[in-house]
Amino acid sequence: MNKTYIDILMYSDHRYRNFLNSEQAKCYEDIFHISCEYVTEKDLAEIGRKHSTVKKCIFFSNDEPHWYDKGASVSLQFNKFMELCRQHQIFNVDFYVPCFSDMHRDAFKIMNNNYFNWNFITYDVDLISFGDNSAVSLLDKNFDRDDLQLEQIKYKFLHMNRTHRMHRQLFSKFLIQKNMFAENCVAINLENNLNADVQTSPIENVYPGCINVDQNDDWPMNKSLAELWRDTKLSQHSNPDIDQLYWQSHYDFIEKAGFYIVSETVFHHPYPHFTEKMTSALLSGRPFIVIGPSGSLRTLKSKGYKTFDNVVDESYDGITDPSSRMEVIFKIVEELNNRPLDQIKQNVSQSRDRVMHNRRLTLDRLKRFKKSFNQDQEESKHVSNK
DSSP states (O other): OOHHHHHHHHHHHHHHHHHHTSTGGGGOSEEEEEETTTOOHHHHHHHHHOOOSSOEEEEEEOOSOOOOOTTOSSOHHHHHHHHHHHHTTOOSEEEEEEESSSTTHHHHHHHTSOSSOEEEEEEEOSSOOGGGGGGGGGGGTTTTOOOOOGGGOOEEEEEEEOSOOHHHHHHHHHHHHTTOSTTSEEEEOOOOOOOGGGTTOTTGGGSOSOOOTTOOOSOOOOHHHHHHHHHOOOOOEEOTTOOOOTTOSOOGGGGGEEEEEEEOSOSSOSSOOOOHHHHHHHHTTSOEEEESSTTHHHHHHHTTOOOOTTTSOOGGGGOOSHHHHHHHHHHHHHHHHTSOHHHHHHHHHHTHHHHHHHHHHHHHHHHHHHHHHHHHHHHHHHHHTO
16 A cells, blocks of 8 residues: 555544544444545444444544535445445444535435434544645744745746546646646646555445546536537646656645646535645645635635635636536636736735735644644554553
């Protein structure tokens, strides 16, 4: 198993240990931890055989975005999990699901209407994703400086497309059609990235993990986007300033661009889902635009972060139709690209208070995480040495 997924497990396990020290956990006699990505039927069978005088509690970690069929409010993963719980006679249980803000909210409303005395409950977390682990190293590099590095800016925006998602390929085709990729800090990748070692869980195995780069895997596009998808061919491109250190939460070359266009893992999705890509933007010292689900900016603001309606039109965040939202993002980026570079630098300067607020808030949360994580590791060593 590669280091990325070891980090996922360590982060998931740490969240569980924090939960064990919470007030909620004190209400239960039996507490279990399972991961959506790694749970086995053996794990569920053991939980089903365990009886207690009070309700069981299961801490249900899930780090990857769930798959939703068209029109569905409950994901395939949750449906499969509930089916497995019925098969293994797991009833009278509270399920605590780590969530960043209102993830899974609508699904929980439906899932909590059941005859098995199941209660799905949000366990609120401050860190965006497991990828934040890669940002912890920044705490040892005096990264809390407030210099905007305006003299470094030579590109108007940054956008990176590595693993295939339809919205990423669509945006890349837009950049190619408008001839905006070569003059900016852009990477367009055509490779598939199948991590076979992740596909171990009976919950996760309900859908394939690898999607061909030419496959329309998401929503039925409107006429304009469908024509863009059909008529514009993707081509590999990587700005020479972009390094190959994937899965990181900060890159030195970010400072060479004025705006950060974040292409998140999901776009047509029932709730915002953030990864290390969003952490990267929050640490970047740059204003950002999010190619993600409707309500992404609203969710960030609810968690204390600031966005950039002072320098860009953020109305796209409230548009629920994915085609319309994407087209508005296209217009915003095209207008951004038409600004002189000096104006781009001025926009960054105008956003100083906001970008520094985001960086400090993220670093503060990372510091608390690092302190808690280190304490957790020391306690684990102490117990294992007894």
